[in-house]
Amino acid sequence: MGEQLAKLWRKISWSWSPGSERESSEAIVRNLWLHWFPAKITRAAMSWNYSLWLGTAAASLFFILTVTGVMLMFFYVPSTERAYGSIKDLQYAVSFGRVLRNQHRWAAEGMVAVVFLHMARVFFTGAYRGTRAANWLVGVGLLLATLLLSFTGYLLPWDQLAFWAVTVGTNIAREAPVVGGTMRFLLLGGTQIDQQTLLRFYVLHVFFLPAVLWVMFAYHMWRVRKDGGLGAVEAIKADRRMAPKPMPATKSYSLFGLTPGTSVQVMSSTELEAEDQVVSSPNLTRRIVLVFLIVFNATLLASIFFNAPLEEAANPAVTPNPAKAPWYFVWLQELVASTTVHIGPLTISGGFLGGILLPGVLLVLLAVWPWLDRSPLSAEGRWFPSSRKTQNRVFVVAMIAIVLLIVVGVFLRGPNWRIYWPGMPRPQAPTVL
Amino acid sequence: MSAADKKNVPPTDTERRRVLRLLGKGSVVAAFAAQIGAAARAFFPNVLYEPPTKFKLKRPEEYPPGFTFDAAHRLFVVREEDAFHVISAVCTHLGCTVQWRENEFDCPCHGSRFRPNGSVISGPAPRPLSWFDTRLSPDGFLEVDSAVDVAPGFRFVPPKGQA
Ligand code: HEM
Numbered sequence A: 001m002g003e004q005l006a007k008l009w010r011k012i013s014w015s016w017s018p019g020s021e022r023e024s025s026e027a028i029v030r031n032l033w034l035h036w037f038p039a040k041i042t043r044a045a046m047s048w049n050y051s052l053w054l055g056t057a058a059a060s061l062f063f064i065l066t067v068t069g070v071m072l073m074f075f076y077v078p079s080t081e082r083a084y085g086s087i088k089d090l091q092y093a094v095s096f097g098r099v100l101r102n103q104h105r106w107a108a109e110g111m112v113a114v115v116f117l118h119m120a121r122v123f124f125t126g127a128y129r130g131t132r133a134a135n136w137l138v139g140v141g142l143l144l145a146t147l148l149l150s151f152t153g154y155l156l157p158w159d160q161l162a163f164w165a166v167t168v169g170t171n172i173a174r175e176a177p178v179v180g181g182t183m184r185f186l187l188l189g190g191t192q193i194d195q196q197t198l199l200r201f202y203v204l205h206v207f208f209l210p211a212v213l214w215v216m217f218a219y220h221m222w223r224v225r226k227d228g229g230l231g232a233v234e235a236i237k238a239d240r241r242m243a244p245k246p247m248p249a250t251k252s253y254s255l256f257g258l259t260p261g262t263s264v265q266v267m268s269s270t271e272l273e274a275e276d277q278v279v280s281s282p283n284l285t286r287r288i289v290l291v292f293l294i295v296f297n298a299t300l301l302a303s304i305f306f307n308a309p310l311e312e313a314a315n316p317a318v319t320p321n322p323a324k325a326p327w328y329f330v331w332l333q334e335l336v337a338s339t340t341v342h343i344g345p346l347t348i349s350g351g352f353l354g355g356i357l358l359p360g361v362l363l364v365l366l367a368v369w370p371w372l373d374r375s376p377l378s379a380e381g382r383w384f385p386s387s388r389k390t391q392n393r394v395f396v397v398a399m400i401a402i403v404l405l406i407v408v409g410v411f412l413r414g415p416n417w418r419i420y421w422p423g424m425p426r427p428q429a430p431t432v433l
Numbered sequence B: 001m002s003a004a005d006k007k008n009v010p011p012t013d014t015e016r017r018r019v020l021r022l023l024g025k026g027s028v029v030a031a032f033a034a035q036i037g038a039a040a041r042a043f044f045p046n047v048l049y050e051p052p053t054k055f056k057l058k059r060p061e062e063y064p065p066g067f068t069f070d071a072a073h074r075l076f077v078v079r080e081e082d083a084f085h086v087i088s089a090v091c092t093h094l095g096c097t098v099q100w101r102e103n104e105f106d107c108p109c110h111g112s113r114f115r116p117n118g119s120v121i122s123g124p125a126p127r128p129l130s131w132f133d134t135r136l137s138p139d140g141f142l143e144v145d146s147a148v149d150v151a152p153g154f155r156f157v158p159p160k161g162q163a
């Protein structure tokens, strides 16, 4: 009996400190949870400085969101009459319900930030050229799915913030040419934000979008392997090609020295030396657990000390003043607020220019960037190479513009969307009439 | 018939078989496409549980002079002496509810400002606030149709004795 259990346990677990390389690679190949990892991983890809482990941090946040989200589903009722009350219950009546809700909220906002930073890392290290261009495109899809998850989740508490953010958001959708009206009708399940809207957003948020994101994430990881590991590997290979080969020291080395071209090893590692790599179990597995624990504890600490916002219950009659979108959408709100133009008798709404056209152009640019980029392939896998100065400048300028708009929107905008510099008194805007 | 035998049967009626195969495959594809179309169509509701666009407000005589906000319908009833008109409180930019401030409407979302007649003073709103068609219901209430816009300057004067 004990023997049987031990056998079973060995099937679903693995050794964290394997005695040999063979034991290590068997753990990877045989284990369901590990089989998507390579048996060996390049030291350069393991470096903290190269990837900053932001992709893994994003994946950790998504995992936390999935688990806390499913727990929230046991308490939340997607009905206009009871949604707000069920969130209040979580805050005040359910043991640790507040921490649960906080953790879901802070992990969500953290994920938007971390995914964005991960994208910036990939850009600055030029790791989206050649074979990696496809994965960049998958990444753009992941970014979109992350933002849509945030947007749909935002409506669920059915408070003032939720109601007005979604009012503005779906009216922006209406500004899209030709299909705009239909799109909004479909999204709302009618012409007003009501029960149908809440139900649609709920299903999108708890099932459809997470499922899409999980599938895209799996493909993202599969592509990382098919592309021969991280871009940093490319840099190592380039260095190896430049450097003269050291005298072979061991038998296997001489074998490598004698047989140029493809070896029995994985194709991508032909130009790598044994010392460039470490076994994935336990090096990679331990690292992933470490990153997950750091991220988990950060969100938990934030959830203990800071409460997720909840305003009054949704009230279509009174718009809070100022009515702000969540910080990661505030830059879009700034754009829609300031891009209405008048050309003679013709007026183009900021909802279209700033809400559809400009973000649309940005998104398309982001998606096709790998094919526009003409920097040398040798720049791949290194931070800020001098041959990529122009590219990096363009990206930094765009990022600074977005961050500035966010700062203005979050900190300076007061009642009636006017600018209030720090220290300026803000008039108390009446919230009821 | 074994697999080897089949291979040796000369293909007769080739053309007929090709058409039949095409029909077979085509009908499967068509059925599948129709099913997807039907599923998509289901997401466009046929019945909306939304309040009607035509509704009754209070009796004309119950409104004081000036601007009165009706929260339930998101509009302002404006009374000048015995004349009435109704202006929408929905900002034409992205749909927030505007507020009446002394002498103008202010939108809290992106700062659009409107004159008392609904025209735009400043801000991103692309159009003036809507004016709604207003009349008297048979039983003596102000009646508004928010689906029917009227030109600014419209006035409704209830028959004598009603206001
Ligand atoms: C849900 C969001 C995302 C998750 C969970 C995720 C996850 C990951 C992970 C775990 C890696 C391995 C390297 C690392 O940790 O940095 C990676 C690499 C990569 N990601 Fe993402 N990612 C996401 C979004 C994005 C976005 C928005 C982009 C770009 C538009 C992107 C493009 C890439 C590319 C091109 C690589 C390969 C980088 C290299 O070879 O150095 N990903 N991703």
Ligand code: FES
Pocket (backbone or CB within 6 Å): B091, B092, B093, B094, B095, B096, B107, B108, B109, B110, B111, B112, B123, B124, B125
């Ligand atoms: S919704 Fe009124 S200014 Fe944008």
